[in-house]
Amino acid sequence: MKLYDTLQKKKVAFQPIRKQEVGIYLCGPTVYDYGHLGHGRSAIVFDLLRRYFIYRGYRVTFVRNWTDIDDKTIERARQEGITVEELTGKFIHIYREDYAKLNILEPDYAPKPTDHMAEIIMIIERLFENGHAYTLEDGVYFDIASFKGYGALSGQSLDELRSGARIEVDESKRNPGDFALWKFQKPGEPAWDSPWGRGRPGWHIECSAMSSRYLGEEFDIHCGGQDLIFPHHEDEIAQSRGAGYGFARYWLHNGFLNINDEKMSKSLGNFFTLRDVFKRYTPHAVRFFLLSAHYRAPLSFSEENLQHAENTLKRYNDFILRLTEITGKGPTGEVGEEMQDLIENAKQGFEGGLDDDLNISKALASIADLIRAVNCSIDGGSVTPSEAASVIGFLENINEVLGVFSFEREMLPEEIEELIEERTRVRAERNFARADEIRDTLLERGIVLEDTRDGTRWKRSS
RNA sequence: GGCGGCAUAGCCAAGGGGUAAGGCGACGGUCUGCAAAACCGUUAUCCGUCGGUUCGAAUCCGACUGCCGCCUCCA
Numbered sequence: 026m027k028l029y030d031t032l033q034k035k036k037v038a039f040q041p042i043r044k045q046e047v048g049i050y051l052c053g054p055t056v057y058d059y060g061h062l063g064h065g066r067s068a069i070v071f072d073l074l075r076r077y078f079i080y081r082g083y084r085v086t087f088v089r090n091w092t093d094i095d096d097k098t099i100e101r102a103r104q105e106g107i108t109v110e111e112l113t114g115k116f117i118h119i120y121r122e123d124y125a126k127l128n129i130l131e132p133d134y135a136p137k138p139t140d141h142m143a144e145i146i147m148i149i150e151r152l153f154e155n156g157h158a159y160t161l162e163d164g165v166y167f168d169i170a171s172f173k174g175y176g177a178l179s180g181q182s183l184d185e186l187r188s189g190a191r192i193e194v195d196e197s198k199r200n201p202g203d204f205a206l207w208k209f210q211k212p213g214e215p216a217w218d219s220p221w222g223r224g225r226p227g228w229h230i231e232c233s234a235m236s237s238r239y240l241g242e243e244f245d246i247h248c249g250g251q252d253l254i255f256p257h258h259e260d261e262i263a264q265s266r267g268a269g270y271g272f273a274r275y276w277l278h279n280g281f282l283n284i285n286d287e288k289m290s291k292s293l294g295n296f297f298t299l300r301d302v303f304k305r306y307t308p309h310a311v312r313f314f315l316l317s318a319h320y321r322a323p324l325s326f327s328e329e330n331l332q333h334a335e336n337t338l339k340r341y342n343d344f345i346l347r348l349t350e351i352t353g354k355g356p357t358g359e360v361g362e363e364m365q366d367l368i369e370n371a372k373q374g375f376e377g378g379l380d381d382d383l384n385i386s387k388a389l390a391s392i393a394d395l396i397r398a399v400n401c402s403i404d405g406g407s408v409t410p411s412e413a414a415s416v417i418g419f420l421e422n423i424n425e426v427l428g429v430f431s432f433e434r435e436m437l438p439e440e441i442e443e444l445i446e447e448r449t450r451v452r453a454e455r456n457f458a459r460a461d462e463i464r465d466t467l468l469e470r471g472i473v474l475e476d477t478r479d480g481t482r483w484k485r486s487s
Numbered sequence: 488g489g490c491g492g493c494a495u496a497g498c499c500a501a502g503g504g505g506u507a508a509g510g511c512g513a514c515g516g517u518c519u520g521c522a523a524a525a526c527c528g529u530u531a532u533c534c535g536u537c538g539g540u541u542c543g544a545a546u547c548c549g550a551c552u553g554c555c556g557c558c559u560c561c562a
Contacts, residue, residue, distance in 0.1 A: 034491095054562065067562035097560070180490050181558070228560085250562030251492090257561090279562070280492085286554065290561060317510090318500075323493075323555070333499060333511050340510090343524065378501090386501050390509035397526080404518085404526055457520055464522080475523045482524080 026081065026380045028246075029321060031254060031276040032178050036382050039275065041245055046084045048240035049075060050273065052232060052249035052257065053135070055092040056116040057101040060123050061296035062315070062326055063250070063282040063289045069312055070279045070320035070383070071248045072129045076426045077379050088239045089132040090232065091117050094139050094225050099214055109215055113137070123299040126308040127315075128428040134239045138231035142217045145226045145234040148268050149206050149219075157267040158206055161197050165207035165221050170200050172263045178276065179255035204260050206230050229260040233268070243271025251278045252288075282315070284326045297326065307487070310335040313429045320383055342431050344396050345420060346484065347403060349434065350477075351413035358409020364402075368419050371395035375423055392423070406478075437483065441472060445481055448474070 026039045041047050051071045054064050068089075078085045092098075093113035102112040121131075138145065149165060152158040157171045169175045169183065176182050183202070205227035210216035216223040226234075236244060242265075249258065258276065265272035281288040289296045302311055314334035318324040374391020378384045399416055402408045417432070424430045437445075448463040464474050468486065475482045 052562070055560085060562090064562050071562095095560085176490095179557075182489090184489095248562095252557070252561050255490090255557055256559090281556070281562080283555075288556065288561090292559095292561065321492090322500090325499085327498095329511090330499065336511060337499095340524095347525080384501075386499095386509070390501070393509050400525055401527090452520080455520070461521075473523070476519070476521095477524080478518095484524095 027382050028275055028277060029382050031258075031278050034180075037275070039245075041083070042243060042274065045082060046086075047078050047246065048086045048244035049078075049088065049246045049248065050232070050236040050240055050244065051087070051089040051132075051247075052253055053089040053091050054120065055095060055097055056113045056120060057098045058116065058291065059298040059300060060120050061289060061291070061298050062302060062311075063296065064120075065123070065127055065299050065311070066282045066315045066324065067248075067250050067279050068124055068129050069127060069315045071277070072428070073316060073320070073383060073385070073426065074246075074248070074277070075130065076428065077383065080422070080426045086134075086240060087130070087132045088134045088136065088236065090235055091120070091135060091137050092228070092231065093117070093137045094215065095228055103213070110139075119300075123303075126303060127299070127312045128309070136235045136239065138226055138235070141231070141235050141238060142219075142226070144238050145230050146219050148230065148234050148237070148264065149221075151268040152206065152264065155267055155269065157263075159199065160221055162209075164205045164209050164224065164227070166198060166203045167206050167260065167263060167267070168199050169202045169204075169263060172267050174266070175202075175263050176259065178259045178262055181255065202256070204229060204256065206264070229257055230264060232257075232261050233264040233270075233272075236273070237265065237270055242269075244273060246275045246277060247273035248277040248279070251280060254278055277320075279320045280318075280323045282326055283323050286325070289326060302331075306331050306335060307338075309429050309431065310338050313338050313427075316385060316427065316429070317389070319385060338429060340396070341392075341429070343484070344400065345417065345430060345432060346434075346482065347400070348413040348417050349432075350479065350482065351403070351408055352410050352417065354410045356410055356414065358411045360409070360412050360415050364399075364408070364412045364415065367395055367398050368415060372419065372423075379426070395419075437472075441467065441470070441483075445474065445483060449481060452476075 027036045028039050029036045049071070051067070054060060075085050075087045091113065094109065098109050098113055102109040105112065149158060152167065157168055158165055159168055160166075183200070207219055207221055207224050207226060207230075209222050209224040214225065216225055236247070247258070247261075262272060283289060284295050284297075287293060287295060299311075310331065311334075314331050315324070317334060317337075371391045371394065374394070375388045378387030378389075378391065381387065395416075399408065420430060421432065424432075444463050444467060448460050451459045467474060467483075471486045473484045473486045475484070
């Protein structure tokens, strides 16, 4: 399996630290507000990564944090007149609901920095011991000049960072790029005891502390959005390696979700929350949309593209419905060699695509080829129930990775079943006026009827 | 100013030295009582522009143009 490593700036063959095991850390959101599509994208593409490792037989440990203590959670809680804990508890709950709708697997660990002060303090102590930390009036800082290799991830040298700094420089810091490890308490702020005084952790330190806590001092993959490369991940590397950890072996970053060619973000105010989008599109379609572009490429949000996802998914699910109708006839017939080859080709195409740095387009193209070929055989009446079952089995397997197909069928209310039966009767009598009337009535109620050789099929219209 | 990314049909998108996968949409056809679904066919002489290397480039090199991101909180 090849993955693009941001640090090496190229695709490399993935080698796990321990055979058939992989530890993954994903930087999660700061929980002070509703999640938007961009957060959804990051969560989904790395859910795809995790699920594909599982599909490939790896034992995966997946960690995604909730950032619950920083300027924004403190400020928002103050505005709303509630505690930081109340605020973050509410939004963690909302995020979890949204992510569940998107069929994102729960992380094995979902740590919060407020639960890990001991680990955070311990790593800062180690940074002092190793000469990377120093204390100023308002907090403890990391001395980036003391860490050789600073800038390797983002491709920037210390000098460039110095000259390019757009922020007002705190003259007391040894280097403008030095960042806070521990911020001393200001009036009204939540605070924890530490050897340097009461306060709270800086942003970057939580990920260094919690990743090592759950995945070990050296682990396989660290992921996040491209906006985290600098300074967040650069600083994490400096801290963790400065503390003597091996830290992450591979760095993966997802591209942005754009809207009108601009990054969707809180600060630009051009975002759609997941909740809003769910009002207009099915969660499966939203997942499929966010999944359907390569994870490192920019993806444009638009009504047209969401609708596109909805349409494509409908084609998949119609296909599954057709297969289900055939398997309903019982487990009979052979699985012919031709069908075995079709499935095998699709499987190889699917795996070949995802093996190549999660090339989802390649993977989906092979599924499209399978659907066309099998639909063609169904039209010809040559697909046995056993064959249909094996195609469904294949789709179920890959759906463990994609998580977008629907296999379940709901039961219709009896009155609707009766209308469908009545329509079958009157059609046999060639009373098409009544038949069309029934079809229109049901359509108004969201039921689409399709007449096939073997009877009438119903579907939900949306 | 520094660092990085992107530019392929109406739209989404793969490919990345040997002559353009796949999907959505559209149009024509088969099927159907009519539809729908499905299938078949059509839909890029060409891959931002200009040069160069090569027998051969969308693919490599150079320049240019446009767009985006990071350098400040951000998935």
